[in-house]
Amino acid sequence: MYTATPDQLLQPLLATLAEVSEPVCLLSTRGELQFINSAFQRISGYQQLEDVQKAGGLSSLLVDEEQKRPLPSAPPGSTATAADLLPKRVYLQTSSGKRIPLYLKQKVLPGGESGSVGTLYLFEQHPRAKTTTDYHRLLASFVEHANDAIMITEAEPLEEPGPRIVLVNQAFMRMTGYTRKESLGRSPRFLQGPNTQRQELDRIKAALQAQRATTAEIINYRKDGSEFWVELTVVPIRLYGTELTHFVSIQRETTHKKELEKALQDSRRQLEEALYENKQILNRSLDMICSLHPDGRFKQMNKACQRMLGYTPQEMIGRHFIDFVHPADKLKTLEVAAEIIAGNVQQNFENRLLHKGGRVVTVLWNACLSEDNQLMYSTARDISALKDAQEQLQGYTAQLEKINSELDQFVYKTSHDLRAPLVSVLGLINLTQQEPDEQQRSEYLSLMVRSIKKLDSFIQDIIRFSKNARTEVSPEPINFQLLIQEILQELMYMEEAKTIAVQLSVDPIAPFYSDKRRIEVIFHNIISNAIRYRNPAAEAPYIHIQVRESGQQQVRIDISDNGLGIAPEHQEKIFEMFYRATENSTGSGLGLYIVKESLAKLNGEISVASEPGAGTRFSIYLPNLQQPQGVEAHV
Incomplete structure (x- = not known):
């Protein structure tokens, strides 16, 4: 927790004492001279602290009139009040050797961890403060006319509603806009508002609870609602020995300082433009x-x-x-x-x-x-980062142009491919309604079912395309043997699959992680194509699937068949959206496009080797994605 140092506690007071017309000195708790104002310099002839120290210190320059010996300072750590140390007549020896009669008042300043932050020496050339009452009047006048705002509150309660204000000076009223009548009896919290820093208030409260002096800078609010910055020092006061009775807060508005700080920040850029070479580069x-x-x-x-x-x-x-x-x-x-x-x-x-x-x-x-x-x-x-960003933006632009082109094509093709089966079904329904022959009606119904299945297959491809585009990659352990067997079992219900022999070979591999849903889509689309485009003339149609490791942290998957094959002029285009290598194709034209886009999401690659009438082989390379800790993969 932050604790203000004695120097920080004294700064606001020293600024005020510098303007006092009477000679003033300040000694530390160790008895060292810390401050002399211009009035003391003028009357003593000593212009610097060092000059007084060379002369033997302040105590050697002061002679008690009654005891005719150097005047001792107040003991370190003393908590004496104004009533304990009354004015006494002393002689001050000037730098020229002359002795000047003065009236001295010593005041111990409370605060800090040791109980005090120093002793204040107040000199007068005339005995205007010979009694405690006069001295109190002097202090009251000093407080009332100080340049800094001063507020005194009771010590309790620190919790709601807070300690009551018992004294404010004219500077406080000028700073806040509140009159003395409007301020007395209220908690200082009435000056706080929505932007007052809660963290600073909590720190001040903690210091007050510990009965320690503290310094802070916060935002308060004037009577007219305007914000202002204030630097304040709060010091605990014990009027009756050791019992805490009051808190004194010395405040100085720092709004102008804050505005200057902001102005300095705003001008830094302008200063950088006005550099002039002078051997010291900024x-x-x-x-x-x-x-x-x-x-x-x-x-x-x-x-x-x-x-x-x-x-x-x-x-x-x-x-x-x-x-x-x-x-x-x-x-x-x-x-x-x-x-x-x-x-x-x-x-x-x-x-x-x-x-x-x-x-x-x-x-x-x-x-x-x-x-x-x-x-x-x-x-x-x-501008390396800017150039990289420009290149990245160019990549995004190219990708966006690709997406827009695909979107145009997607809208056109989907509207056509969705409507075609529906038109076919509507036509068949019309024929069925007019056909009296039951057998012919049954054939019409079979054609309707085929059109509906085609429509459903197309819609499923659209759903897979949408999921791949929108869903983040989610790595999990992959059991290739089980995953492929489940897909094969699902596809064996296809009418063309009954005569095809499927051979599956999965080599032992290290734990492998990837996105299971996307891998399922990849296998499903390629294997279903191999079934759909089998070669009816082949004596023993087959599909061979092999999974094996290929280098470090990568697997290779080969799916080959002896189907119809793909003509060379089509092989580079089969992964494009809605591309069909043959007019006899019954698919949506999205299957292999979805395969390629899914592999792109998985940082994978795919290639094709095919010969018309001989068959096709797809080779897929999949990287092992980062595996989560504590999860074991299936082999």
Whole structure:
């Protein structure tokens, strides 16, 4: 937890004491002189603290009139109040040796971990405060007319509704807009609002509960509702010995300081544009700023060169700039340098530099020649990330154009392929209604069922396409043997599958992780195509499926058949959306497109080798995706 130091507690008071017309000194808890105001300097002739120390310290300069000996200071850690130390007559020995009669009042300032933060020495040339009552009046006048806002509250309660205010001065009323009558009796919390920092309030509360002095800077609210920043110091007061009775808060508005801080931040950018070479380059700039000799050697530069290129300024100063340019950009860079030497300002010149670590850094330059000293001044900004973003944006644009093209094609084809079976069914229904022959009606119904199944298959392909596009990859353990057997069992109900012999071979592989749903779609679409496009003329139609490891963290899957095969001119297009290699195709034209898009999601690859009349082989390569901890994979 943050605890204010004695110096932090005294700062607001010292600022006020500096303006006091009477001589004032401040001693630390160890008896060391910490502060003298201008009035003391004027009356004593000592202008600096060091001058007083050389003269033997403050105590050696003060002589008690009654005891005729140096005056002792208040004991360290004392908690004496104003009533305990009344004014006494002393003599102050000036720097010229003259003794001046004065009236001295010692005041121990409470606060800090040791109970006090120092002793205040107040001098008067006339005995205006000989009694405790007069002294209290003096202090009251001091508080009332202080430049800093001062507020005194009761010590309890710290919980709701909070301690009551018992005193505010004129500076407080000017700062907040509230009159004394409007403030007294209320909790200081009436100055807080929605933007008052709760964390700071909690810290202040914790310090007050521990009866410690603290300093904070928070947002308060004036009577007119406007916000203002205030730096405050809160000190516990014990009027009756050790019992805590009050808290004193000395406050100074810092709104103007905050506004200046913001203005300084806003002007930083403008200052960076107004740099002038003077052997001290601004090292806080994110851009590399440098000066070069007419022969191209670096003269000065800031530390941004190390962030940008990995070289320290010492490693680059004295070397020719061309030493750091990418070989492919050296010629055009030298041509631009010649233009600068000729007096032409170069703006937004782009080239590539070589980082100390070997990577390429793309840089945007602005450079000019100074006529005063014939030096070249240049700023360079690393735009590598911007170039990468531009390339990525170009990739996104190309991908978007591809998606738009596919979407146009998708809308056209789906509207046609969805409508065709429906039109067929409607026509068959019309024929069925008019056909009296029962056998013919049965054939019409079979044709309706076939059209509906075709429509359902097309809709299923659309659903798979949509799921692949929208669903994130979800790796899980893959049991290829079980997964393929389940798909084969499902597809064996196809009419064309009854005469096909299926051979499945899964080699032992290391635990393998991938997206099970997408792999199911891949196998389903390829195997169903092999069944659908079998060769009726083949004596022994077959489908062979083999799964084996291929290199580190990768499997290879081969699905081959002796079906109709694919003509060479179609093989590069079969993975396109809605592409059909033959007009006799009964599929949607989405199956292999979905296979390719699903593999793209899994970072996989697919190739095809086919010969018309001999058969087709699809080869798939799947990487082993990162496996979750604590999960065992199936072999």
